[in-house]
Amino acid sequence: MIRLTLVHLTFLGMGKSPAAVEFSSGLTVIYGASDTGKSYVEEAVDYMLGASELKSIPEDAGYTRILLGLRVSDGRSFTLSRAVGGDTIEVFNHDLREMPSEPADETLKFKHNAKSKKNISRYLLTVLGIDGQRILQSGRGNVLPLNFRDLARLAVVNDTRMADQHSPVLGTRNPLNETREKSVFKLLLSGEEEPERPAAPSNLEKQFGKGKIAVIDHLIDESRGKLTLEVNQSQLREQLDRLQAALSEVTSAAVELAEVRTSLLRNRRGLEEIDLAAQQRGDEVQQLLARFALLKEQYESDLARLQMVGEAGTLLGYFQTGTCVFCGAEPHHQHPEHNVAESTQLAASVSAETRKTTDLLNDLLLMIEDLEEQAADIESARAARDEEFTHNAAELRALDQRIQPVNTDATELLNARSRVENELALHAQIEQLEDLKASLSTMAPAPPIARPDGIPAADVADFERMIHETLEAWHVPGSNRVRYDPTTAELSVDGQPRKSRGRGMRSILHAAFAVSLARRNTARDLIHPGFVVLDTPVLTYRRPEDPHEDRPELMTADVAENFYRDLLENPSGQVIVIENLTPPASIRGRATVHAFSVDGSERQGFFPPRERQ
Structure with missing residues (x-):
């Protein structure tokens, strides 16, 4: 391609x-201060690719x-040459860098015209080899040729659309263009253009059943519009049987693991x-x-006191003759051996009390020894239990790691079964409506409704996987489980729609969408212009007080660095990034970098300063 x-x-x-x-043919980064012409570069590129207007700035x-x-x-x-404000674009079949002095090889209109090749859209589509590819114009099956502007809106993203709440697929934000824009995206993802369909007679409703048939057709269209899988009922039933068998196996495994965990x-x-x-x-x-x-x-x-009393008796003379130290009797009033009896009774009392206290102390020491042994046994048992606790916790962690993928598989299988059952119910409802319609009229059946969102499920899953890998490579916070709904064209990450995220996250998701589309279609040789221009894709943090940010979201500090590293190491073709913030130093020498009005930069902006004119 x-x-x-x-x-x-x-x-x-x-x-x-x-x-x-x-x-550069790889990564180009244009960064610097505000009002230096960075976004003007993106607007001018889009203008040269067929946009109708280029807003003027004082510097131009x-x-x-x-x-x-x-x-x-x-x-x-x-080289494309266009006058500022001009309606025509000239083509020179060489690299032109100065005011042309020779006639152009081609002169084209900027506005697409399917009946003429003299316009920039048909010219670029012819260069790409995809001129005449058919896309859907409406649900009634009307088709029209592809317009290069439909591709440019997916490849050249300005700062307003980057953070816009509308889907990256719906670039014009006009409900009347929704069918066409979905059909363009379907063409890019699947590589299959819309087939020619026979036009339905405009007076069918009046000739056959009128109001009743119109109501039934409306209900059938609604039911078909809810279908998301490009398979028939037989295939759906086979899928349901396979899902049920797989779910039974996963459920059995989950029950066994749950019993072990219990x-x-x-x-x-x-x-x-x-x-x-x-x-x-x-504690006791x-x-x-x-x-x-x-x-x-x-x-x-x-x-100690009893010992002191015994020693004090000798020191104080309790055992000498004279006035009795115990009763105060004079010697001539004392009985024989009076003092000896008193001293003997004191000594006996001290000795008896000492023995009694010693026995009590010995009993107490035995009890203390026994309690200390109990305390040691309790501590030893506690250490053993700590090891059991550690082993038990390790087993629980290992088991939880085994349970997690089983639970994830079960959830995915349940969701898949629910989708298939819902599809079967819609098919049954459509059959009932078709039978009712046939009973009301014998008219020839109208052609089936065209499905701009009927992208093959495998292509959708492949694109979702590519965005997931891109977000993971950029280190965007979260599990980055990506879902794209072809019916609404809404992109959701981790179950949360992109439109409900903060400005910074909406921008990085839009960038991942554009880069992943280019990366996937380049790798699979599918339709893509070959370049991506992203204006302000990386907003690492929006302050809570920012009046433009309803739900500020904090990203990790390395998102910007990994964003640029991935674009260098896993190229998706040509990528041009326009940012306010200085890119990481690691890309120097590996990417083309233009710094506008920053310290050390060679230029003050896209346009030279007036004093140099």
Whole structure:
């Protein structure tokens, strides 16, 4: 399949220094301050590809002609030349960089005309080898030739559309163009143009059944519009049988894993109960040890006092003759051996109390020793239980890792079964309506409704996978599970529609959509212009106080770096990125980088400063 590459964009004017920017065949980055002409580059490229208008800015005063150089993948080069505000585009079959001095090889109108080849749309489609490809104009089956502007809207994305809530597929945001835009996207994804269909007679409703048939046709159209799978009822029933068998296997595996997990949780609860009882017993033992330690100190203090009393009796002369130190009797009033009896009774009392206290202390020490052994046993058992807890937790984690894909498979199978059952129900409803319609009229059946959203499911799944891989490569937060609904043309990520996301996330998702489409169609040799122009695709963070941001979303800091790295390492053709923020230093030397009005940059903007004119 032929591709185009943008080579340069050049503005010329009498007495004006040329304003030009070169594009790499791989990645080109244009960045810098606001109001330096970055977005003007994207608008000018789109203008040269057939857009009707290019809004003027003060800096373009005096410039009268625009040149856009292009190179074809077969080696040819040509240049498009258009006057600022002009209705015609001239084609020169070589690389032109200055005001043309020779007649153009072709002179074309900027507006598409299916009946004439003298317009830029038919010319570019012919270069790409896809002129005459048919797309659907309406649900009644009317077809018309492809317009290059339909491709340009998917490849050249300005900053407004980048963050717009409308689907990237619906570039014009006009409901009247929705059928055509869906049909264009179907052509790009599947590579299959719309077949010619016989036109239905305009007076069918009046001739056969009138109002009743019109109502039934409307109901049939509605039912068919809800169909999403390009398969018949027999194939759907086969799918349903296969899904049911697979679901039974997955359910059985899930039940077995759930029983194992329940057993592990039961063991864990048992360990927790034992651990709680052991902890309570350990607390009781520690409290007893604390109390017994105080009692031991008391016994030891009592023994020390008794020893002191025994020693004091000798030191204080309790055993000498004279006035009795116990009763105060004089010697001549004392019985024989009076002091000896008193001293003997004191010594006996001290000795008896000492023995008693010593026995109590020994008993206490035995109890303390026993409690300490219990405490050691409790601690040893606790350490063993910690190992059991760790082992149990590891088994639970391993089991959860096994359960997760099983649960995911079960969910996907249930969703798939639900879709197939819904499709079968719609087919049954359509059959009933067709039977009712046949009973009301014997007219020839009208041609089936055209389906611009009837993209083969395999192509949709392939495109979803490509966007998922792109988002993963850019490190966009989340699981990045991508779903594209051909009926609504809505792109959803992780179950959340793109239109409901914040501005920054809408922009990065639109960029992933455009890059993935180019990457997929280039790899599969399907229709694509060959280049992508993205204006402000990477907004890493929008402050909550930003009045334009209803639901600000925070991205990881490395999204921008991985965005550029992926475009370099996994090229999708030519990509031109226009951004305010400075790209990562890692792309220097590997991509063409133009810096406008930043420190160290060679140019202040797209147009030269006025003092240099």
